[in-house]
Structure formats: C-alpha cells, structure tokens
Amino acid sequence: MTNKYRINNQKGFSLIELMVALVIGLIILTGMISLFTASSSLNRAQTGLAILQENGRYAISRLKMDFESAGRKHCATLTMPNEFTTKWNQGYEMSAWRVSNNVNFTNGLPARGQIELDTLADPDQLPDTVDISAFNSYPLDPSFFIRGYECASGSCLPALSTPGTDASFVIPAIGTADDSRADNTDIVTVRYLRGGNRVTAIAGNNLTLAEISPFTTGDAVVADCNTSYVTPANWAGNAVNSTTPLPGFNLNGDTRVYNLDEELVNVTYFVGVDQDPSNPSRLISSLYRSENGLVQQLVEGVERFDVFYLAQLQTGHVVRMTADEVQSIQGGGDVDGNGAVDAIQGCIIPPSIDYLGGNVSLANGAGCLWRSIYAMEVHLLLNTVNNSASNETEPYIYSPDGMTPQTPGAALPSGLPAERMYRREFTAIVPVRSYTL
Missing domain, CATH: 2.40.10 (Thrombin, subunit H)
Known part of the structure; x- marks a missing residue:
C-alpha cells in the first residue's frame, strides 16, 4: 500500500509552469546574446583603435627620422649670414655641390642643362642664359634636397615631371585600383647623406x-x-x-x-592604394616609403597625408606654406643691389659660384624657397583599417580641413568607400636639423 500511494502522488510540470520557464530562459538567453554582442562590438572597437594608435605613432616617428635629416651634408651644416653685420635680414648663404659633367644622376637630381644661373651683372636674381661649356663641373642647387608636391583632383603642383622629383622609382598614378596612389594626399621627397x-x-x-x-x-x-x-x-x-x-x-x-x-639617400613618402591582404576584393590605403627605389609599405589605414612647410623669406620672416606655394615663390633679395630688401615675398640671396668665372650665382627661379625650409608640419588621418565602428558616419576632426567635426561621405577624398571605421588625426612639427638649405 505504501509503494502504490507514493507512485500515485508523483506529478509533472503544468503547461503554465513550462511556459513561464521557457519565457524566463528566453529572457536570460537574450540577455546573454546582447551581452556577447556588446562585448564583441566593444572588443572590435578597442582593437581597431589600438591598431590605429600604434600605426599613427609609428608613422609619425618614421617620418620624423627622415624629415629631421633632410638636407644633411658633410661637416659644416649650420650656415651663417653672408655679411654678418650688414645683411642679416638677407638670410643665409648656402653652399652648392660641384658636380662633374661626367656624372649622370639616376635619382631625379637635375643635369647640367637644368641648373638655373644668374649673372651678377644682372641683379634681378632670375635665371639667365649662361654659357658654362668651358667648365668641367656645374653647381647642384641645395634646393633639391627637399621637394614637396601638393596633390588634389588628380594632379600635383609642382608637376611630378619637374627636376628634383625622385626618379629612383616610378611614382604610381592617382587612382582607386590596386597599386595606384590615393588622391588628395601629398608627396614629399627628402635627400641626405649618411655613412661616409x-x-x-x-x-x-x-x-x-x-x-x-x-x-x-x-x-x-x-x-x-x-x-x-x-x-x-x-x-x-x-x-x-x-x-x-x-x-x-x-x-x-x-x-x-x-x-x-x-x-646619398633619396626618400619619398606617398599614400598608395592596394588590396587588403585578408580580403582581395577590398582596397585599403597605406603610407609608403621609398628609399633609393626600394618601396616599402609602412602602415595601413592612412587616408590623408598633408604637409606644410615653414620657410624663411628674404626678410627673415618664417611663413607656413603648402608645396605649391613654396614652388611659386621666385626672385627676391636685394634686386637693385643697394644692400636693402626690396619686397617681402622672395627667396634669400643665392650663393655665388666662384669656379664659373666668378661672375654668376645660382638663380632665384621658381622653387628657390626650397633652400630655406626650417621645419615641416605633418598631418596624417588614419582609420582602423577594418570595420570597427557601429555606423558609417562616425565623426572625426582633420585640422587641414578645419576644426569642425565632420562625417565621412559615401566616398572618401581618396575615392575609396568610407566603411564603418573610426578616424583620428596625427600631427607633428619636425625641425630640419641640418640647415644647409
């Protein structure tokens, strides 16, 4: 009787109890899924921002190493005014290399026929026709140790065909295909000696x-x-x-x-477009560095690269300019030969060339201000490379465009799609240590 009584009193869950249990389980499961999704999203964001931060710091440090060395020559790198007590405001007297006529540059430095000279009898400092065929060497203008290019809307100023452009490798054309160069990003070439x-x-x-x-x-x-x-x-x-x-x-x-x-190191920086190694159907933009023709990808996720130049005018004023503005300055100094500065915007007095008969100097033609670069102001806009943000309109500030927060459009200035990424600006002002320019 006892065993039969116990069997008859065993009961299961009712339908209501099962439904309540299922609802509670679903609530707990939904919470766990939401927690996992949030945690995963946070992890993607933190990973992307960590990569962005590390890439930005490395890119700036690498740029600084080269830009600080720009124009480094041998021995006496700090120059003094050409007449210390009377013409301080005329800037600095620079030294030019002598180049044998038998040397054929393959790195973009100008040949004999591309050197601009000015006769001292003509004080305007602009290029003149000078016959130097009787001499076995010619001067190499120190302005060619720094060259920048302001690029936008598919072209660059100065043009990449001008003397001084790095010819140790083929600079990619602007485009949105693999192995092209990103639009609206600058190019910088610096040269310096090392070793010896x-x-x-x-x-x-x-x-x-x-x-x-x-x-x-x-x-x-x-x-x-x-x-x-x-x-x-x-x-x-x-x-x-x-x-x-x-x-x-x-x-x-x-x-x-x-x-x-x-x-003699020829270093060129530019932003290139290439395939994503993890997804060949996707394109990303990266900062590239070429050294004497050897091209290396430095960091991924670089969208913008803008450089401003702090240049000394003939009056001693230091101004902030883009590459095309530096290139546009010509003439200047003591135009009428009376020992006084004649205008504000102009290049410093170029050095005379004593081995060409003593009656000529380097001319202050277009691009002469590249001799007088004190510092280079670098701006980089980096993204997280992979989709890390929750939407495609994550705001950012890029100071060359202004200090108002902006949201990316469907297409970036480079022409690539914006995607869902965080963006941050990295900037530095890099002094040119070897002031022989």
Missing part, C-alpha cells in the same frame, strides 16, 4: 680611406668642410680613384668620401 669613409691621404686623383670600403662601383661624393664634389670613381679596398680632376681638399677639414648610389 674618412680620407687619410690624397695623391692627385687617388684617395686613401681609413677603412676598407664595402663599395666596388658607383659615383663618389668627396667633401670637406668647404667643398663637396661629385665625380665618377673607381673603388678598390681602401682606395678610391676619381676619374676627373679633384678640386683642392683640406685633410684637416675632415675630408670624407660617400658612395652616391648608396649613401
């Missing part, structure tokens, strides 16, 4: 080096604290032979030899 080998003895055109040189071919830059001469050369062990007559060098002035192909 100390000269211990000079006998005619033969130089003895302090150490064994790693180079076997290439033109040479021979320089002391007063003269820099570019010449074809033969390299062998610790000896370098110039195939053209050398000007006089002073071993007490720390004479050194540099390999033109390897130790």
Whole structure:
C-alpha cells in the first residue's frame, strides 16, 4: 500500500509552469546574446583603435627620422649670414655641390642643362642664359634636397615631371585600383647623406680611406668642410680613384668620401592604394616609403597625408606654406643691389659660384624657397583599417580641413568607400636639423 500511494502522488510540470520557464530562459538567453554582442562590438572597437594608435605613432616617428635629416651634408651644416653685420635680414648663404659633367644622376637630381644661373651683372636674381661649356663641373642647387608636391583632383603642383622629383622609382598614378596612389594626399621627397669613409691621404686623383670600403662601383661624393664634389670613381679596398680632376681638399677639414648610389639617400613618402591582404576584393590605403627605389609599405589605414612647410623669406620672416606655394615663390633679395630688401615675398640671396668665372650665382627661379625650409608640419588621418565602428558616419576632426567635426561621405577624398571605421588625426612639427638649405 505504501509503494502504490507514493507512485500515485508523483506529478509533472503544468503547461503554465513550462511556459513561464521557457519565457524566463528566453529572457536570460537574450540577455546573454546582447551581452556577447556588446562585448564583441566593444572588443572590435578597442582593437581597431589600438591598431590605429600604434600605426599613427609609428608613422609619425618614421617620418620624423627622415624629415629631421633632410638636407644633411658633410661637416659644416649650420650656415651663417653672408655679411654678418650688414645683411642679416638677407638670410643665409648656402653652399652648392660641384658636380662633374661626367656624372649622370639616376635619382631625379637635375643635369647640367637644368641648373638655373644668374649673372651678377644682372641683379634681378632670375635665371639667365649662361654659357658654362668651358667648365668641367656645374653647381647642384641645395634646393633639391627637399621637394614637396601638393596633390588634389588628380594632379600635383609642382608637376611630378619637374627636376628634383625622385626618379629612383616610378611614382604610381592617382587612382582607386590596386597599386595606384590615393588622391588628395601629398608627396614629399627628402635627400641626405649618411655613412661616409674618412680620407687619410690624397695623391692627385687617388684617395686613401681609413677603412676598407664595402663599395666596388658607383659615383663618389668627396667633401670637406668647404667643398663637396661629385665625380665618377673607381673603388678598390681602401682606395678610391676619381676619374676627373679633384678640386683642392683640406685633410684637416675632415675630408670624407660617400658612395652616391648608396649613401646619398633619396626618400619619398606617398599614400598608395592596394588590396587588403585578408580580403582581395577590398582596397585599403597605406603610407609608403621609398628609399633609393626600394618601396616599402609602412602602415595601413592612412587616408590623408598633408604637409606644410615653414620657410624663411628674404626678410627673415618664417611663413607656413603648402608645396605649391613654396614652388611659386621666385626672385627676391636685394634686386637693385643697394644692400636693402626690396619686397617681402622672395627667396634669400643665392650663393655665388666662384669656379664659373666668378661672375654668376645660382638663380632665384621658381622653387628657390626650397633652400630655406626650417621645419615641416605633418598631418596624417588614419582609420582602423577594418570595420570597427557601429555606423558609417562616425565623426572625426582633420585640422587641414578645419576644426569642425565632420562625417565621412559615401566616398572618401581618396575615392575609396568610407566603411564603418573610426578616424583620428596625427600631427607633428619636425625641425630640419641640418640647415644647409
């Protein structure tokens, strides 16, 4: 009787109880799904912003390393006014390299026929027709050690065909296909010397080096604290032979030899468009760096790249300009030869060239202000590379466009789709350490 009583009193859940349990379970499951979704979204955002921050910091640090070195030459890099007590407001006297007529630049530096000279009898400082055929060398204008390009709406100013453009590689054309260059982004080329080998003895055109040189071919830059001469050369062990007559060098002035192909560094920065490695059907924009023709992708997610230049005018004023504005300045200095500045906007007095008969100087033609760049103001707009934001209209501020927050349109200035990404600006003012420009 006892066992039968217990069996008859066992009961299950009622329908109402089951429905209540199901509702409670669904509420808990919905909460867990919402929590997981929120956590996943937050994780994507944090990961994207962390990548953005790291990419921005690395890009700025890499740009600073090159821009600080722009124009670095040998020995005396800090120049003084050409007449210290009377013409301080005329700026700085610059030194120009001497280049043998037998040197053929392959990196975009100008050839003999592209050098602009001015006769001292004509004080306007603008380019004149000067016959230098009787001389075995010509001056290399120091303005070619910094060159910038303001690019927008499919073209650049100055044009990429002007002398001084980096020719060690082919700069991609603007477009939205793989291996193209992003529109509305600048290009910057800087040049500087690094390395070098100390000269211990000079006998005619033969130089003895302090150490064994790693180079076997290439033109040479021979320089002391007063003269820099570019010449074809033969390299062998610790000896370098110039195939053209050398000007006089002073071993007490720390004479050194540099390999033109390897130790004159040509660096160009630009923003390129390429396939996303994780999704070949998607395009992304990245900051690229070319060094002597070797192109390397630095960081992904760079949408905008704008550079402003702090340049010294003939009056000593330092002004902030875009690349096309720097290129447009010409003339200036003491136009009428009376020792006084004649106008505000103009280039500083160019150096005279003593080995071309002593009656010519470098001209202040278009682009002469590239000799006088004090600092470079860099702006980068980076995104999170992958979709990290909750919508496509996440606001951002990019100061070259103004300080008002803006939202991305369906297409970016580069022409690529905006997508759902966070964006941040990174900026730096980089002083040019070697003020020989």
